[in-house]
Amino acid sequence: MSEKDLRDIIAQVLTEMNVSDGATASAVEAAVAGKASPQNGTEIEDGCWDDVAAVDLRKQYLVENPVAKEAYYDLKQYAPCRLGIGKAGARYKTLPVLEFRAAHSAAQDAVFNDVDQDFIDKMGLFTVQTKCDSKDTYLTRPDLGRALSDEAVATIKEKCKMHPTVQIYVSDGLSSAAIAANVGDVLPAIEQGLKSYGIDYGTPFFVKYGRVGAMDQISEITGADVTCVLIGERPGLITAESMSAYIAYKATVGMPEARRTVVSNIHKDGTIPAEAGAHIADIIKKILDAKASGTDLKL
Template sequence: MNINGTIRGTDRFLDWMKHTPARLDVGRAGTRPLTQEMLKFRLDHAEAVDAVYGEVREETIAEFGLFMVETQYRDKEHYLKYPDSGRTLTEEGAQVLALRCAPRPQVQIVVSDGLSAKAIDDNLADVLPALRDSLAANGLAEGTPFFVKGGRVGVMDDIGRLLNPEVLVLFIGERPGLVTASSMSAYMCYRPVPGRKDSDRMVISNIHANGTPPVEAGAHIGTLLRKMIEQKVSGVKLEV
């Protein structure tokens, strides 16, 4: 390759590095990564582990007046080995919803730790107020929000069975990686009930400071929920 070609190739590679947080051109010393890069890798790995095994701060839950119910997750190890345990509420949790939640709400908001407690701590304070503003702007009424400990995405179907909402949005921590441990997803479904398929749901993922901005996500979710109610569908059938 000539000199000009080499420069163009280098410029292209440097441009890629500006647009991705992935580990590119980290360098090495002999056969191993540079010490600084190895330490950064270990730090990112530790943050991911802490996100999975951590607990959402009580202050985060209390700030928005959320009460807590639990799935059949039992403990973190069981939850990680048996995903189905996070898709159904305990009998006590179901009874609490019957006592404290408005039945048949238009919009049911649920928050869950999922696989990253840090995602909820870092993003809920921005995304939830933005969503509430968007619901008001779109003429939608909110039900009784609450927090689910040990939840998986499928728990929205069990909640749908119990509360019969028109639409449900679930904020849940995503599986952390080595780029960020703070990523949250928002799953939405029209008339969620047991047996719903993944194609019946919609999702906005990578909600965090360096991904989809939480405020933007909250604003967009309200518009999507209105369209779901108008069209009476969600997932791949929704015309956006």
């Protein structure tokens, strides 16, 4: 910001405060001089904050003069929790507050943003939609997120292979960020794993505004032996990119939740996406061998 810009801003503020012209001129000069003077103890410099979202919480320890820093630091390595962040008097320090707000913003974005259509096209997926007509409806009417629209049913019947051994599909769920961050590695890894086992799978696709329960109707439509959905998890303040895979053997509408097998916490700081894909393929094979899933499956 130039000195002229600073003068104009200060003069405008003082004018709005009904300060006289003489007082305004004096105040402007004092403010500009104060900014330029090194005597006021304030250093103004151009630049920006480091990315607070990139801080590794496992390595962050802000307590001053700790009693057992090494032991506490070792405990922090087990989970990226906001512990040992220190305080400024009775309040949190600035950096942890900014990190918290950044994480909260990322979680909100993950919930309210849609999965980018270019990404869906890049993955070679066609799109169908549940009975939810908007994100607001999706968030307030979970029941509509478990049922496909009539158009979606017709599209799946038209474009999907019927009666595959395995039907895999992707759904946004509660985190579009999780889909964008993980599906590109997980889906190919699952397909490769199934091919190595000699297991055939149907045509993958994308379900917009989908809940986990939509897989039951999809199972009935396609007639698949095993149905697997890759879906975004509800984001938290540690990560907004966590995805889960829900898998069920011969799923039917209205079946108990206990019949689902789940692989959760798929993200770069949890279960690595490529490894998760191979693991999911292995679980699908075990489900097919046992003809059971959920609590009926003994892994």
